[in-house]
Amino acid sequence: MSAPLETTPSDAAAAKKARISLQENAIGFYTLWKREMVRYLKDPLDTIAPPILSVVLFMLIFGLALGARLGEVEGVPYIQFMLPGLLLMSVILNSFYNPAYSVFQSRWQGNVFDFLSSPLSYTQMATAIIAAGVCRGLIVGAIVLGAAVLLTDLPFVHPPLVVLELLLVSVAFAGFGCVVGLWTKGWDGVNAVSIFLLDPLVMLGGVFYSLEMLEGVPVLEALTRWNPFTYLTGAFRYGVLGTSDVSPEPGLAMSALLALGMTLWAVVLFRRGYHLKS
């Protein structure tokens, strides 16, 4: 490699013009976040309505139709027991879908060029996309909660725990969505991760049943006990109902670790240009 070039006064003037102020940083981040938000808010019938409809159907079928026959679980009516899990499930899946589809779509469509050739830092790109995923998760979660309170009372015994757990879980799965959006080579990849990984983990993560209900079904009990989602759901359920089949601490710790780990993973992949640069 040749010797470093000296900096000339005209280079210094260009470098000065190229400086990025705090305001410019904030506008850049905000614009990308807004783009991600607009992407799904512009077409709510496609993006917001379907997950809400499926959760409402779960509520009606499992909560009302079958729930009455199941009696109490962990000392609360079945519908009350089930709703926190269902709420968390919708937050997890929606936080995941938004960045996963958006990042892949931007790669596939070529408009990822807009971000990569802009002065946005790789950390800004990853975190703005994750932040929008978190917002989608929380928006869907809020609507599901609205529907839930129409069906039953939810006491929200530990509100700070509820808010913290929701935030951590949505950051974790938005980060994971970002990673999957970078990793996948086709639309099928996002669906495959959802169908073969997230759905089984969520379904076997104590959304619809407690560990106590699995006594005598050792395989299912083992799968549930070893499933990290059981602890995420447990921590959230504890926050909402004040009772849970697992203590909240492991779930909260796991959520924090996942949130940090997934965010860092997404940032590192963006910095490396993984599937973004040749």
Place this chain on the structure above:
Amino acid sequence: MRTEEPIRASERAIAFEGLRKTYVGPKGRRVEAVRGLTLTIRRGEFFGLLGPNGAGKTTTIGVIAGLVKPTGGRALVFGMDAVRDYRRVHKLVGVMPQEEALDSWFLNVREILIYNAGYFGIPPREARRRADALLRRFDLWDKRKSQVNELSGGMKRRLMLAKALIHDPEILILDEPTAGADVALRRQLWTLMRELNAQGKTVLLTTHYLEEAEELCGRVAILDRGELVAVGPPEELTKRVGGDVVELELDALPSALGSDKLKALAAKSGAALQDGRLVLPGTLEDPKVLEILSELARSGVKIRAIHARRSRLEDVFVELTKGLKS
């Protein structure tokens, strides 16, 4: 052939220093797309990067645009490293990519420009003002509320150029901006590019239309298989190759060159095939040219037409990148 006059440090806009890029393909096959490119582009210059497909043009500018990770050397923009200092470099550079890269399905034309301004940190009011000015300037005002799929090919090109200009960059990089464009659009884009250069913007253009490079560029560099083979003003390059050429329109090519003697003569004289014509350096008085003409006549090849003319950039390009040797 590859020469470059020294350029003062204060004049530099872009400097490639030993830039290398090796792609690793399937089964570990390595392809050297750019092989130690060293090249400097001046401030305010209209510079052309020429080369056949696969010469490494898009890879080279991709390093500045943040789309390609170099495997060696570096690219400097006003002395700033395009990889290490990518954010500041991107702020000074506007890139119009070859492929359509428009946020197409939920933003309209005006919003595309406004969002792009936002990525560059431009406040919303100013972003709207700039977007509207560019839409008017590029005849897209009536289409401002349209979706990208409602635009014609020419409108999309103009929108991509407007997008590259939204942050008022010092340097404009255009990757094959007129590829596939009809004559009217090409002329329109040429006018726009000239205006931008006249306003003081450094323009780096990649193209395989040599007429375009001759028409627009103050200097050009010719790349072949990732290597720089020539750099200089188009008129100087054509002088270096030899001022005069004789063009033969033959009945049958390349079988017309079937005989060994003819092949040897053609190679010796530096003849090249261009668009189905045989181009010989020299004049009609040149013995080598006359020898080839008589050998063609002896072989029974019919010559439909003979044109004697001054050489063009196209001749330089063909001689340096393929010619008869390949």
